[in-house]
Amino acid sequence: MWIPMISATVALVTALSGCGALDGSSDNPSGGGSGTAGAVEKPKLKVGLLPVVDVAPLYQAVEKGYFKQENLDVEPIVVASGPKAVESVISGEIDIAFTSYPGAFLAQSKGAANLKIVADAYAARPGHLVLVATENSPIKRPEDAAGKKIAVTSKGSISDLGTMSVLSAQGVDISKIEWVQMPFPDMGPAMKNGNINGAVVAEPWVTRTAKENGAMPIVDVSSGPTADISMSGWAALDKLTSANPNTFAAFQRGLAKGVADVKKDRTALEPILTKFIKIDQVTAPLVTIADYPERADAVRLQRVADLMKEFNVIKDRLDVSKMLLEPAASK
Template sequence: MPRRGDTGQVYRSRVRIPIIAVTMALMAAVTGCGALGGDSGNSSTSGSAGASGPVEKPKIKVGLLPVVDVAPLYQAIDKGYFKQQGLEVEPITVSSGPKAVEGMIGGDLDIAFTSYPGAFVAQAKGAAKLKIVADAYAARPGHLVLVALKDSKLQRPEDAGGKKIAVTSKGSISDLGAMSVLETKGVKVEQIDFRQMSFPEMGPAMQRGDIDGAVVAEPWVTRTEKEFGALQLMDVSSGPTQDISMTGWAAMEKLTTENPNTFAAFQRGLAKGVDDVKKDRGTLDQILVKNIKIDQATAQLVHIADYPVSLDAVRLQRVADLMKKFNVITSDLKVQPMLLASPVAK
């Protein structure tokens, strides 16, 4: 099993005391999972859609996790799509979604890969004023799954009440999505004991009996199945969470305003990477092996969801509404003003 630093330099935060309160809020709502849904035709964004000219910041740092969601970014780097836009993108592997957002708020990262709850809770609680720069991943069957071992006390979704279930973070798509689906099965979700840990830690924790099950995202669905014999008990991206948006690329609003050409260049380069991986599964598999450090045999088995080609306010609003339902945020959050407009193709 790969270590956290297998896909690159692990980001170690240099954020100091002023960020601690922010970090505590973020830790309750950020995760490294991903998922996506198709465009609904109701895309609504704000910002400068026609940004052009030389980039203001030719080199940017992007914090990310080793999950399938980020494949288009690696493709755009490897194929020189960002360089064609006059932009150098440095991917920095972080240990968790909260670290990425923390680094972005502290100024050590320019863009953070994050689950949408992580960005939305920061916005709703006033920890940061953010823009969603681009969509990353939306749910499809088989991507985000509740799993358990065959000798676990958790043998079916209806058994989840009172069980210890691992998630990458609380208040994330992992636990919010799981609770949403489990409610439809009559489970008293407030009785679930959610335990925070990274994806690589979940398989061994199940094997030791420290937890009864885990909510894992690809490639960890396939990996825990192959390496630990994990059984898939419930698709978290089903029923009330079918096709829900899961992860995206976020930045501080002030930075996007001051550097419109830079972020337009990032969006254009990333869009080419998205186009490549949507067209060719072989290209995607190569990225999973090279950059996400999955072996070739496993890469071919990984369930792939969808890489959206544009931001969609209606689809992303579903996430904010789910957060409100389970009291991750206490008031309504309107997502549309957070979305950064897509640039003119170039």
């Protein structure tokens, strides 16, 4: 993905357990940033993200003023892909990147940057990330994918890696698949025109391509060997998080409140999907929602890095536990 993503996160590990919770509670819910250990060092944060359901908690936190309660001005900036967001973090154009985990892990593995996972964003559940095809496609079953053109937002992302993992488990020759990079909005028309044979799409595009282009599910990428795998997170440069600890603690607390809202109440989520993700009011109730984690599990995130090594995206094993930013202290 997104996944985007690879198109590619919300409480994090503690030093002892490998996981920890970000508690959105506060002794002073009216705001003022009193939850911080000190004044925020960097009151304005630019956050690069994609128009996918994963980012709904951040938009909720912006909409409800949870970041402002922490004396933060968070500006969401839509980018083309998770890898592009990571590139923009490295260049300093933005402060925090929403990305599918492979984008961050690849940059870390290659030494392009020293990154921290500030928070978790989304974890796989059935129906969120799906290989789909339209009626005119030669792909009717998973085994038909060999030798076909399949679109993903970026290569080496959770989209193609997860699809390869599931197809491999079903005996499909994945070496013959031709992966084609393109943005989510272009995938439905490209399938209808026959320019590609299938596409790996994340919600809301699973629902949109079905509704607008008649796309049908071929493979649920969030199944079998990739069931419940971590999908996406929020990443920043280690030097930035180290220099601004109060700022990032405040960001974690504000985001945690957004997560709590959308997890407990679908009616709180759907207006966010409509306003910010641009899903129409008729489609919003139909969109499959996976999981917005309250904590980032180092073991679950490690599965992503291990998948990357399995398919030779990275050469050596990456210990992702060292990348996790400790959670903000709750009040």
